[in-house]
Amino acid sequence: MRRTTAVLAAMVVLAGTAGFPAATAGQPTTPACVRLDGMDIPAPVMSLPTTGGHVTSASVQTNGDTTYCRVDADIFPVDPAAPAIKMRVALPYDWNRKGMMFGGGGYNGTIPDLTANVPFGPVDQPAPLARGYAVFAGDSGHQQSPAAPPSLDGSFGVNDEALHNFAAGDALKKTRDASLYLIRHAYRAKPAEVYFAGGSTGGREALVVAQRWPEAFDGVISAYPAWNNLAEVLYLGYLTQILARPGAFPGPAKQTLLYTSVVDACDGLDGVEDGVVSNPGGCRFDPHALRCPGGADTGVTCLSDPQIAAVIAMSSPFEWPYRVASGETRYPGFPFLSGADMRTPFLGFGTTAPADPMPVTSGYGMQYWDQWVKYFLTRDPGHNALAVDPRDPGEWLDRISRLSTIQDRNDVDLRRFAASGGKLILLHGAADELVSDRSTSDYYQRVRDELGPRSTERFLRYYLVPGANHANAGAPAFAAGWDSLSALERWVEKGQSPEDQVVTDTRHHRTRPLCEYPEWPRYRAGDPDRASSFVCTR
Structure with missing residues (x-):
């Protein structure tokens, strides 16, 4: 009955939203928060099979100077025994007309913090939500047990639909489609650009969306990706x-x-x-x-x-x-x-x-x-x-x-992603203790072998950060902070590829040149705490 209702609703709703334009500078940026509460999400909105979704709550929130509408929703499975996908969208009252999806970590099971920054993000620049992004994410299709250590509950794996939602990345596209539907209804416009950022499992998810849905995101940040899981x-x-x-x-x-x-x-x-x-x-x-x-x-x-x-x-x-x-x-x-x-x-x-x-x-x-x-x-x-x-x-x-x-999400033929204008930034720390940087270097080399160095250079950059560990956990030798999002925006929106980038050690207040792999920063002369004292070398 729920599936039939969702299909009928879709026919009505899509008729009223199909003509939504991409956002432009003259359009209002305040979301209609109250109107979203209790809204149904029709199944046809999502390109993969579901039985629709439903907004469980919508409320106005504040985070620092940012006011936004927080929308929580469930996406219902096809298999009645499978758990729902729980998702969340943060709709800022000063929308920059862009969207950002966050990836998860470990076995997922919780919704990422939508007020957070991208992996290895800078501490002196605002996070995507504070920049005006409509930010969204999901729990990848299952809910972690409170008794389990964070991101270490794999019990959902006994269900095939839940397994595919997580491991194959199906939940990513379902969450993306449902989120854009809610964004369009909130602002009466669709985003001009949509980006994805994630690390570890989220880094694998970033590569998944580029591989499986090459036109779904305009740019992707993949940090320390567990792609060959x-x-x-x-x-x-x-x-x-x-x-x-x-x-x-x-x-x-x-x-x-x-x-x-x-x-x-x-x-x-x-x-x-x-x-x-x-x-x-x-x-x-x-x-x-x-x-x-x-x-x-x-x-x-x-x-x-x-x-x-x-x-x-x-x-x-x-x-x-x-x-x-x-x-x-x-x-x-x-x-x-x-x-x-x-x-x-x-x-x-x-x-x-x-x-x-x-x-x-x-x-x-x-x-x-x-x-x-x-x-x-x-x-x-x-x-x-x-x-x-x-x-x-x-x-x-x-x-x-x-x-x-x-x-193992190991399809390195990213021609369709590149042809659609997509840009990919790969990041890894050379002292990562959970996902090997050697593995990411292997992935990068496979892409170059498949597409050729020149074609790869047009849409992909890979940086290995010396001294950085997994997600800046604990007290790393080098706590990496880089404004990768601004670099990605300039590349996607203005055609300016990243050049002469600098990464900051946010723990020790020093900088280094961010060298494209396989180069690394070699000291030449001057203050060892300044990037200008180093040169990228092979």
Whole structure:
């Protein structure tokens, strides 16, 4: 009955909205907030199957100097057993006639903060909502349990529609379509430009929208993207098994020892010792230099042989000896500098070894693997994640291969996105402890190989930020802040490609040139806290 009603409503509503023009400077910018409360969202508004949606609330809110209408809505599933997609739109009273969609993180399950900035955004510039953007996002089609650690509830994976909403990105297009419908009704106009920004899972989502719906967004910011999600999950499972071996887990003090040893060995390779390894590709560190006498664990001042083996496993590529349908064959591993950074132990090794049941004090990746095994792979909440070997999955191989087609979003043929005028900014920190920057570099190189360097240069920029970690978590060596949104606006709206960009360390009040990969900032002379004292080099 709900589906029939939604279709009939769509015929009426679309007849009245199909002619909405793109917003222009002379149009009113105050949203009709009250009119949105209780509104139905017809199913045909969305290009993917749903049974329509409904606005659950609309209210006037303030955030600093910004007044906006907050609209909450549900998008109803086709499968009655699947959860709804919960979404939110923030409609500013001084609309700049643009739209911005935010991506999520981890397993999602909550709606991102619409008042926040883009990933690695600047602290001295207003966030999109404060700039006048109509900002929107969803929870990707499921709601996290309050009892679970943030973004680590994978229980929705037992339902196929919920799984596709999250992993394949279906919820993104449904949320985008429903949000633009509400924006048009609020302002009686459609946005002139619509952008997307996300990091980690949100970074993968940013690449998903460029791959699957190349005309849906005018510009995309993808930060530390977990694009090859199944491939990374297999790597995390492999590492989980290694760290669970007797004596293999390096505790917090040993992780600090490893991190400081790597920095001491490689910090000066860029010409200045400042706590940032700007040339991670040139960093050569052998963890055997920290070996305890005889290889046994004799204290916190050294690493045992099993701990050295675990550290090497984390930093080495993991290749599986079987085929998966996505075509992925390996995950590149992490630099020593990332997983050992004790300023964010939760994201790296964690503070305790993996076990069954999985401790909440183990690393984020180990807990992610545990949830994936229980709800995506076996769909058995009681299954022991340590009992599944990514090197030899046995009875689970077919399921792994099937999941790879949903989770590995690895289509690098972005010609349609580029042809539609889309622009893509890729960002990653060289000390990321949760998504490997090597993986993003691999994606970028694949795009160049597919499209050619010149075609790629016309629509894509990729920046690797030395010292930056995952989402500026904890106290990174370099807390990246860059006004990527303004750079993207100039590129999309004025045809001005990003040139000579500068990134700020918001924690230490210093700047560096933002170098296009594979270049990195080398110190030449002058104040080491100023970008002008560095030059991008290969």
